[in-house]
Amino acid sequence: MADSKNQEKSGFSEVRRAARLSVAPMMDWTDRHCRYLHRLLSKETLLYTEMVTAPALVRGGAVHLLDFSKEEHPIALQLGGSDPEELGKAAKLAQARGYDEINLNCGCPSDRVQSGTFGAVLMRTPDLVADCMKAIQDAVSVEATVKCRIGVDDQIPEEVLPHFLETMAKAGVTRISVHARKAWLQGLSPKENRDIPPLDYPLVHRMKLAFPELHISLNGGIETLEQAEQHLAQGLDGVMIGRAAYHTPSDVLCAADRRIFDTGDDSDPIEVVQQMLPYIEAHLSQGGKLHQVTRHMLGLFAGRPGARAWRRYLSEHATAKSAGPDTVLAALAHVTQSAA
Known part of the structure; x- marks a missing residue:
């Protein structure tokens, strides 16, 4: 069994390399047409889908939401949900479609996500997240990852985030993307949650020092390749860029292969x-x-x-x-x- 797991993890290397720079999952934006465009701009960058809910796939039969073009590889599916069994079934459907990674959303602050007991609210229940990740890992051989916040509402990030990461590591999760802002589930809209809570990059950098075995990507407020390069040079494993990659894709992605991955020429x-x-x-x-x-x-x-x-x-x-x-x-x- 141990040999089997090691062989599986050795297969993670390609998508992990791509995770050095990724385009964040963004609702209503990173659909298959957007991803196809981004792939033409960068051959190397890891692309994420919009969040797809496990209930929609398993109970609703909406497997068309998993459609993508083969040119989009490496590509990760972001799942939303909080039922381990359902998430395992959804992950299995995704792996059958050819996804390179399954990512669990523990960061989205929208009311609709909260009502489904998933997204950022899961920062309050790390043990449940661990159960969800174990179910996903048991269901698929591709890497299962987490995207989270540094905390929610009145939580103290310096206490909450280390405990969350430790719980994930014990559950066998080895790659995590951290949006370096709290999510305020009461009082702020999803849009405000992307701007108003202050960024805490130093905390994420400290987490990399505290958990050197984890592959940690930084998300939140990063707008340029220069900023991405700075965070990578300071020891983080990856950088995830969201809105800037969407609104100014050429600025972020045209030179990414050369500057971040040291391969190829800039795209035009x-x-x-x-x-x-x-x-x-x-x-x-x-x-x-x-x-x-x-x-x-x-x-x-x-x-x-x-x-x-x-x-x-x-x-x-x-x-x-x-x-x-x-x-x-x-x-x-x-x-x-x-x-x-």
Whole structure:
């Protein structure tokens, strides 16, 4: 049995390497179209799905929520839930679909998540989280990980986070992403919870020193590759970037392979738009709408000549019934003409 477990863990190396830089799971944003775009920008970065709830998969039969393109690897599924048996079943479904990692959400502060007894509220019940992680690990051979906060409400992070990490380690979890903010479950909206609670990066760095055997990624408020490089240089194993990777994807991802992973050349957002066209054509041929894809592309040229015209053209024309690849090329012309 020990040899089997060691062989499984040796298979974690590729996704662990990718976890040096990851794009955070973000509801309504990191869907399969967004991830396909991000993969064209960076071949190496680890991509996360939006959170998918275990009840939706197991009780609701919504396995279509697990769909992704093979090009998206390495890709991790983030699950929401608090029933160990149900999470194990959901993880098994995900592994059968080919996911490289299963991640449990212990950080989302939304009311809807709280009502389901999962997300950040699980910071109050680390033993339950441990049971959930054991069930996931028993169900799959891919790595099972956790994304958490440093605490919730009146908890004291300096006390809560070490205990939470120790409990996870005892449960066999070896990789954890920590959003370096508390979550206030009462009094703050999910949006406010992403900005108002102060960041405590030093605490996360201290946790890496206290738990050197854990692979710890830092999440929260990181906006640039420079900031990511600084945290990595200080000893953290990974950095997870959320909103900046979505709103300014080229700034975060185009140079990531070279600077973070020491592989390959920088990607070119103009070339990436061209590479998106066959994907868009396939999506439209299956009954999809152009704006479902291009809404994730609006920030591709942020801060560059023609960015405003690109964004405006797509916003105004991508919802038309006749909108297609030509619409994207017309928007792109604003960028290439500005750069000329």
